[in-house]
Amino acid sequence: MDFTDNPQIALALDYLQNTGKNIFLTGKAGTGKTTFLHYIKKKAFKRMVVVAPTGVAAINAGGMTIHSFFQLSFGPQVPGASEEKNKTYKLRAKKIKLIRSLDLLVIDEISMVRADLLDGIDRVLRRYRDKSKPFGGIQLLMIGDLHQLPPVVKDDEWRLLQAHYPSPYFFHSIALQETGMVSIPLKKIYRQVDEIFIALLNKVRNNQMDEQELQQLNSRYRSELPADEEDYITLTAKNAPAHSINKQKLSALSGKSFVYKASIDGDFPQHAYPTDENLELKIGAQVMFIKNDLQMERRFYNGKIGRVVAMNEEGVRILCQGDSEPIWVENMEWTNVKYDLNKQTKEVVENVVGSFSQLPLKLAWAITIHKSQGLTFERVIIDAANAFAHGQTYVALSRCKSFEGIVLRSELAFASVKTDTLVKQHSEAAENNFPKKEDLQQAKREYQQSLILDLFDFKKIRIQFNILERLFLEHNLTISEKALQNFLDTQNKVEKDLVAVAKKFIPQLQGYFQQPPMPQDNTELQNRLRKAAAYFYPRLRACWDFVFGD
Structure with a gap:
């Protein structure tokens, strides 16, 4: 697909590949939204899954339904209600691993997705990823046209939801308003020429x-x-x-x-x-x-x-x-796919679980x-x-x-x-706030910084060792004193050689981030990262060998 004659699609692609910003790709009928979806699926820039609000839309997009992937009920997802009340079902271990591996969630036909359903997705992602970040820190690509088919909400459902939402439209999702999104309206129409x-x-x-x-x-x-x-x-x-x-x-x-x-x-x-x-x-x-x-x-x-x-x-x-x-x-043939995580490559793979011929x-x-x-x-x-x-x-x-x-x-x-009227106002705001060149550059800078900081965030390793410590102490009668001591020594090294050193190193990184060059172009920062890798890698390897063996 050639994007040279379509600057909006080229911009969307740049945001998708090189930033972590949530994107709302919209546009009139016949502007190439579906073509763009199929293109990014083939290219697989990031580990991604595709979901849609209905079964037919999911099959056409080559993905799964929102309710099936996230195990959400078809009733209203009331903010603040218990999981039992919202009927959020527990996910299997394989699905949890998959969710934790994702970089990108694509939602097709977003105009039909209600705000409460998007917040239901947010709750699931926070539970299994990062609780402090909207949608667990995953990037969203939402594709659709608000001027086409609206979300369906029954009167009795709206009575439960109206205290929490100004409207059922997806852009009033609480989580989405917290994190924001970049709206990119496509302009070029391929369907009509008159x-x-x-x-x-x-x-x-x-x-x-x-x-x-x-x-x-x-x-x-x-x-x-x-x-x-x-x-x-x-x-x-x-x-x-x-x-x-x-x-x-x-x-x-x-x-x-x-x-x-x-x-x-x-x-x-x-x-x-x-x-x-x-x-x-x-x-x-x-x-x-x-x-x-x-x-x-x-x-x-x-x-x-x-x-x-x-x-x-x-x-x-x-x-x-x-x-x-x-x-x-x-x-x-049409296929019904489910997503899985390849244990060796850690890539997201599509498994065909059924077909219709x-x-x-x-x-x-x-x-x-x-x-x-x-x-x-x-x-x-x-x-x-x-x-x-x-x-x-x-x-x-x-x-x-x-x-x-x-x-x-x-x-x-x-x-x-x-x-x-709400749709009209939202569309006008999107047109008036079209992302500028400097917005894209800042988003790229923030994305590169977040990727670097994630490399030196060892809190998850510390949490896993704390869980292991509890297990060792609970079964201390069946575990040898030597094994327990080896564990405690390794745990101490994690705290002293990884967590504590990283805690001191991160402010140094943030100092480099204040410099004008982008992280990818900052020679001083690149040299500092190479030295950090030489220090941290063997110590991380030693932790790995202790847990999983040589």
């Missing part, structure tokens, strides 16, 4: 529609809907209308139906199925690809619409508008706006008969490549084209 349409979408997004612009939008209203053969997809606010449209359209087709049964292996939860387990199709059915083609030709992509023109037990042929030849489609297709006369997030269509019919949640109008309109590709089933009122 400047007039982009300007209109921006008006919807920013609550700036006037009467003339609303009339312009409503010029896409059609009392008679396009014919089926024109490959329009209807976007609905709720599940029931989409399901009903697909069922009616499929039933209206003559001919025999085929039911394609998915092959499910291992652990793959039903709520994360990317398409129907039993997918019923007929000749003439309108379908949508839900995966990108892995072959060199890139014949299809996630969101491409076509029609079934032939099928047998092995697969189907799909003809898409503009294509001269139908595409032969067979089963593709099925035709990468869905019936697509209609889908919900929620499920259309992240997709691009040539032609859409927008069903605005039901009340839209904040952001749904923008999501629906921005799915389409062009203004001419949109058809409205009913005219939009101002009430339908609405953005939450």
